[in-house]
Amino acid sequence: MTEERTRGGTAGVEAPVVLEMRGVTKAFGPVKANDGVSITLGRGEILGLLGENGAGKSTLMKILYGLYSPDEGEVFVDGERAEIRDPKDAVSRGIGMVHQHFTLIPALTVAENIVLGAEPRKGATLDLAKAIKDTEELSERYGLRVDPRTRVADLSVGAQQRVEILKALYRKARILVLDEPTAVLTPQETEDLFSVLKELVADGLSIILITHKLGELLGISNRITIIRDGKVVETVEASGTDEGALARLMVGREVLLRVEKTEAKVGGPRLSAEGLVVLSGAGAKAVDGIGLEVRGGEILGIAGVDGNGQTELAEALAGTRPAESGLVRLDGEDVTRVGANGRQGRGLAYVPEDRGAKGLVQDFSLSENNALKTYDEAPFSKWGWIFPKAMRRRAAEALRAYDVRPPDPDARAGSLSGGNQQKAVLARELSGDPGVIIAAQPTRGVDVGAIEFIHRQLLEQRARGKAILLISLELEEVRSLSDRVAVIYDGRIVGEVGPDATDEELGLLMAGRTGGEKDA
Amino acid sequence: MDEIFGAPGQLLASTIRNATPLVFAALGGMFSERSGVVNIGLEGLMLISAFAGVVGAFLSGSAVVALAFALAAGLVFALIHALMCVTFEADQIISGTAINLLALGGTGFLMVSVFGAGGTSPRVEGFGEVPIPLLSSIPVVGPALFSQSVLVYLMYVMVPATFFVLFRTPFGLRLRATGESPEAVDTAGISVGRMRYYGVALSGLLASLGGIYLSMGILSAFTENMTNGRGFIALAALIFGRWNPIGAAGAALLFGFALAVTFSAPQEAIPNEFLQMIPYVLTIVALAAFGGRAIAPAAIGKPYRKE
Ligand SMILES: Nc1ncnc2c1ncn2[C@@H]1O[C@H](COP(=O)(O)OP(=O)(O)OP(=O)(O)O)[C@@H](O)[C@H]1O
Numbered sequence A: 001m002t003e004e005r006t007r008g009g010t011a012g013v014e015a016p017v018v019l020e021m022r023g024v025t026k027a028f029g030p031v032k033a034n035d036g037v038s039i040t041l042g043r044g045e046i047l048g049l050l051g052e053n054g055a056g057k058s059t060l061m062k063i064l065y066g067l068y069s070p071d072e073g074e075v076f077v078d079g080e081r082a083e084i085r086d087p088k089d090a091v092s093r094g095i096g097m098v099h100q101h102f103t104l105i106p107a108l109t110v111a112e113n114i115v116l117g118a119e120p121r122k123g124a125t126l127d128l129a130k131a132i133k134d135t136e137e138l139s140e141r142y143g144l145r146v147d148p149r150t151r152v153a154d155l156s157v158g159a160q161q162r163v164e165i166l167k168a169l170y171r172k173a174r175i176l177v178l179d180e181p182t183a184v185l186t187p188q189e190t191e192d193l194f195s196v197l198k199e200l201v202a203d204g205l206s207i208i209l210i211t212h213k214l215g216e217l218l219g220i221s222n223r224i225t226i227i228r229d230g231k232v233v234e235t236v237e238a239s240g241t242d243e244g245a246l247a248r249l250m251v252g253r254e255v256l257l258r259v260e261k262t263e264a265k266v267g268g269p270r271l272s273a274e275g276l277v278v279l280s281g282a283g284a285k286a287v288d289g290i291g292l293e294v295r296g297g298e299i300l301g302i303a304g305v306d307g308n309g310q311t312e313l314a315e316a317l318a319g320t321r322p323a324e325s326g327l328v329r330l331d332g333e334d335v336t337r338v339g340a341n342g343r344q345g346r347g348l349a350y351v352p353e354d355r356g357a358k359g360l361v362q363d364f365s366l367s368e369n370n371a372l373k374t375y376d377e378a379p380f381s382k383w384g385w386i387f388p389k390a391m392r393r394r395a396a397e398a399l400r401a402y403d404v405r406p407p408d409p410d411a412r413a414g415s416l417s418g419g420n421q422q423k424a425v426l427a428r429e430l431s432g433d434p435g436v437i438i439a440a441q442p443t444r445g446v447d448v449g450a451i452e453f454i455h456r457q458l459l460e461q462r463a464r465g466k467a468i469l470l471i472s473l474e475l476e477e478v479r480s481l482s483d484r485v486a487v488i489y490d491g492r493i494v495g496e497v498g499p500d501a502t503d504e505e506l507g508l509l510m511a512g513r514t515g516g517e518k519d520a
Numbered sequence B: 001m002d003e004i005f006g007a008p009g010q011l012l013a014s015t016i017r018n019a020t021p022l023v024f025a026a027l028g029g030m031f032s033e034r035s036g037v038v039n040i041g042l043e044g045l046m047l048i049s050a051f052a053g054v055v056g057a058f059l060s061g062s063a064v065v066a067l068a069f070a071l072a073a074g075l076v077f078a079l080i081h082a083l084m085c086v087t088f089e090a091d092q093i094i095s096g097t098a099i100n101l102l103a104l105g106g107t108g109f110l111m112v113s114v115f116g117a118g119g120t121s122p123r124v125e126g127f128g129e130v131p132i133p134l135l136s137s138i139p140v141v142g143p144a145l146f147s148q149s150v151l152v153y154l155m156y157v158m159v160p161a162t163f164f165v166l167f168r169t170p171f172g173l174r175l176r177a178t179g180e181s182p183e184a185v186d187t188a189g190i191s192v193g194r195m196r197y198y199g200v201a202l203s204g205l206l207a208s209l210g211g212i213y214l215s216m217g218i219l220s221a222f223t224e225n226m227t228n229g230r231g232f233i234a235l236a237a238l239i240f241g242r243w244n245p246i247g248a249a250g251a252a253l254l255f256g257f258a259l260a261v262t263f264s265a266p267q268e269a270i271p272n273e274f275l276q277m278i279p280y281v282l283t284i285v286a287l288a289a290f291g292g293r294a295i296a297p298a299a300i301g302k303p304y305r306k307e
């Protein structure tokens, strides 16, 4: 069963093979998302899947889970040919999946979400007590802390992810697929997740893990299969490779994992906030009196643990969330009462952190999305009339410049891979030649090649005298791009350090411990 | 008070009678909308069943046959709505409007072909009042609540029953999940289309109980367009009640009270036209005050297409 080696692969499996996908091909119209892909997974193994945005990783996994049907190819589970037509087939074969975009239902409780479709019954009724008990047992056993009675809407992203994993385990998954589970997690949450995964493989489960974070992948996986343009390039032992080699394999060229930064030529203040107070959706003070100033030609990084007011700060500065009190100034003008559209007209660009919900209209074409904020200006419209041709032409230019794949203005935004959606948002925001840029998690879910590209773009804007506010959960990113790093904790800026601050320094500030090295 | 609106007992009895069709229709709408399908066709579903029930009674003289006719008519029309919305992914508002127009025009046409004339059908044997021993002898509320048609008693049972189905059974969980996130339901291996068919079918059955109660519980004949906007009031009650059976029933009772006031007030006291506005004004006020804050099923109104 394993005589046929993975195409181009060098590292074979030693443990008994639990899963084999052979010659999987899947085309979406002209795009060949998977082109004869073969992978193998051994028992108790963590297999990493690595590839650029749009390489076809999610597609391959969706085929495995029965969400897409392949044009060609076969799947073998425990050596037996498995016909997987829908998720039910996959579940009955012991395959579980944690999707790139969560599939939990916010209005339902954790327990309800977990048992949905496989409900414990007492007669004809739903045995909620048993659902809660089963959930508690599972979460106990694998250290996946979560209260079964809370509504999913009230959970943090990390907790939601634990629910997704519990959902798969509840269905007795022996093969677990995780599609970019760490993209939205804090470093601490990632660590917790990985210790859970280790627990699971020790228990005999096998895991396929997709992530763009090379360091993580090297740390936790046994083997790594690299996919480029829908084809397997190679399968390598994690112990015998390094980040540079992996990046080279996936992109097909040398990648700078850390871009060079030129000397800052700092100008006058362009974006500033004074005593800014912003309420969260629930009405709590998410931003509690923040003052900051971003000058032309510099990047101010905001570091912090997720959920300390970053989202609300970005939205209040961009004008999509009202400020409770305080001032926002754009190029000296008080814009506190000016809406998002007015601020954008004054040269503010905003890359929101949740590209799916807030950055793009999923059902619109890329060209419509590209003109979303400027559809009412020339050359897109005149006398209340819209010119789709101009929109399409501009979009095509922007998409090519930002290497969005496919660069097709007529493609539906929702059909793009996760990372390419992010690039499409950046293309729109940066191509308007803005003076001030607010970038929240600009590289979330994008591949190393694209990270390099996005970092270059931001630094280029900086060199051209633009003021950039960078909000990121990735310490590495904040440090490598920023000229100054402000740390946010509990809605306040608790300190400001240089980009050469140590992990310990930043870590202490991020935990809310002020007065360590420098006073705020 | 008494001189204007009659005895409190009478007003309560009239409230119950007016609320009953609204409660049935609102509960029906709830099943449909909880599955993610907007059902503004409740009006038409009630109307066609009110008519079908009378035809059944007219042909057989049996209340059971009448009920079967009404249920069948409601179910068939609901399935047409499901076919349009779920299978053909048509716009749900347009499909619902089509159901309403079809029911209105269809019953008008069939009146002539079945009974030979439009307007009002011949009288049929309706559902009589069946006083419940003991309970009906409680002063004031007894006769009002427990000296009613069996359909009213069925309505009393239906409110907790639908609550139970929705919140205490696997079916209810799946239905709620389908209205919130069809994608999640799909990945859980449940057929979204099937759940929506069930939801819409249940709405047809429940709305038909409301319809037959109008023509054979309150009256004993069918009158053209006798629903007269009740399907829409029921929809408002559903929203006002936040898609919850208990809440929707409560709202339906409130609207039923408004209708009862309209019908029982003598013309001299307040102009009739003004009184007749009350249920509708109340509906608008309720929607304006609570509609915006009511939390609709997240995926309501959107056809689900598997990629
Ligand atoms: N439903 C779809 N319709 C049309 N094209 C699709 C669809 N799903 C994926 N594609 C295309 O298939 C290719 C592979 O996409 P896929 O989502 O598998 O990439 P990925 O490797 O998971 O990328 P990322 O790292 O950005 O998530 C892309 O070019 C994408 O645009």
Ligand SMILES: [Mg+2]
Pocket: A057, A058, A059, A100, A179, A417, A418
């Ligand atoms: Mg993907």
